[in-house]
Amino acid sequence: MLYLKYRPRIFKYVVGQGENTKILLNQVRTGHIGHAYLFCGNRGSGKTTTARIFAKAVNQHDKNGEPLDNELSKKIDAGNCIDIVELDAASHNGIEDIRNIIEQAQYAPSECKYRVFIIDEVHMLSISAVNAFLKVLEEPPKNVIFILATTDPQKLPITILSRCQRFDFKRIDVADIFNRLKYICEHEKIKIDNKSLKLISIVADGAMRDAISILDQVRTMEEITYSNVTTLLGIMIEEDIRNIAFSIIKKDTISSLQLINKAVNENKKDANQLMKDLQKYFRNVLVLAINPNTEIATIEEEKQVMINLGKQVNKENLIKYIELLQEKINDSKYTYNNLTLLEVAVIELIRYKTEEEKINDIIRKVLKSANTNPVAANNCSDMNNDNNINNIFEQSKQYVINTLLQSPKDYIVDIGNGLKSSQISYNNDIVNIIPLNDNDRKILINGIKALNAGFIKTLRENNIEVQKINIQ
Incomplete structure (x- = not known):
């Protein structure tokens, strides 16, 4: 497997965790070794790999703090060194497992300088196991080091956190993952285009292990193409996601549903994953x-498309789209038909309007009704042009x-009350509003966009210049 073959053996080759490896190197080089460490971070970010490298380095290292390439290091890499003990707390989380660790910690190392215990997914330990572990973690025997690794540090009690030196492992950047995959492809003679490698780097979501595992799967294809890679991963090409997003923003219900059904029914994409991709x-x-x-995880050309799109759509709409899709993603856990859920989500997205848009619609509808009212038209038929304009304006205002x-x-009613109590006049193509008090003035100023969209646009449509x- 490529992941095992290209797993870093020294700090130098750990990707994306420069600050952490630098501190650990300095501790090894200076001899200032702690007795308990906590490595936190997402899956595949290098926690366990770094723990193993550190276990080798504290026992035998060169002048720079890197572990030596000797028989002891090879035994540790192979998992055959009795002084380096690894425990998966996800499956061994009981008090008996911890008591066994405590018992082993009492014995002096047999072939190493330090006996190192690496406990993965430590947050999975039971409460009784944690309580039993606290004493030895605070005052471990001489020449014993504990390295705890977790993807969920907030689940750990403060009594554990306070006893450890904490190192936070960040998500690995897309560029760093891409460069590592490129290096592996060159050495393994894997023929794959940069676009496909970039896609794998993005899909890995900051996890180097996932990226290399995907590459290992991809290289078995007869022909590695971008289209084949997207099919294997069960994801949609960004162009397809973009087309669906454009249709939603344009409020084109028919096109949106057609694109979604094509993706799910014809291209066999997962509806739940499509919701996540769209979000x-x-x-x-x-x-x-x-x-x-x-910085976002996409190619530069697509980033520019997103920037241009962001100039055309209201940020409030985008926030609502994200929130509503998250609701549907959560609901997908309790339904067997995610396609229907996605279709409902898209229809709701298209029908969504901001409060400002709702006000504008109300004003347009009212003004249009006023201007097409046959009674008003008859009443105005004998008036001169100025009187006709004033009559239409007064009716529209009311x-x-x-x-x-x-x-x-309530806040729309407040705008109505503010207008009702104000002096409103039309003169020289300007609508003048004199609020009754400062509070009304503030309310009307906050609603100025709605008033502009309603009065100005609608009156212009009726040949009244504003x-x-x-x-005031």
């Missing part, structure tokens, strides 16, 4: 809309106020 895409668009320089006051939303709304 991730909207998340990337949002963060790039906030800061275009943000309809807007009445409709806002009937809204179930340059701006002036709140």
Whole structure:
């Protein structure tokens, strides 16, 4: 297996954890060795690998602190050294397992300088096991080192955390994973294009072990192509995700549902994974809309597309898209038909409107109704042009106020009350609003976008020119 073959044997080859390996190297070189360490981080970030390297280095190392390449190191790598003990707490989490560790810790090392205990997934230990472990962890026998590894440090009691030197292992950058995969492909003579390698690096989600395992699977293909890799991984090409996202943003229900059904029914993509991919895409668009320089896991061309898209869509909409998709992802645990769940999610996304958009719709509808009212038209038929404009404006204003006051939303009612108590006039293409008090002024200023969209756009559609709304 490629992962085992290319597993780092010295600190130098541990990828993406420079600060951690630097500190550990300095401790080994200077002899300032702690008795208990806690390695925290996501799966595949190098916790156990680093623990094994450290176990070798504290026993035999060169002047730089790196472990020596000798028989002892080879025995440790092979798992044949009796002084280096590994325990998987996920499956050995009882008090008897810990008592066995405590008993072994009482004996002096037989072939090493230090006896090292590496306990993986330590957060899985039972409460009784943790309590039994505390004393020996605080005051271990001489020449004993404990290295605890966990993906979930928040589940550990403070009594464990306070007794250990903590090292946080970060997610490995896409670029670092890509370079490592490139190195492996060159040495293994695996013919694969950079686009496919980049995809594997992204899908690995910061886990080097996952990336190399995927590469090991991919290399068995007769022909390695980008399309074949996406099929193997059960994911969609970013272009397909982008097309679905575009259709949702354009509120094209038919196109969105067609693309989704094609992906799931024809291309055999997993509906739940599609929801996650779609959520991730909207998340990337949002963060790039906030800061275009943000590093995201995608190719540069696609990043530019996301930046441009972020300029066209409301951030509030993007946040709602992400939240709603997360709700559906959570719901997917309790249903057998994720496609239906995804279709419902997309329809809800398309139908979603911000409160500002809802206000705008109300105002447009009311003003349109006012301008097409046959009674109003008859009443205005004998008036001159100025009177006709004023009549339409007065009716529009009253309809807007009445409709806002009937809204179930309190803050929309507040806008209606603010307009009702204000002096409103139309003169020289300007709508002038004089609020009754400072509180009304604040409410109307906060709702100025809605007022602009309602009054200005709708009145212009009725050939009444409005340059701006002036709140005094």
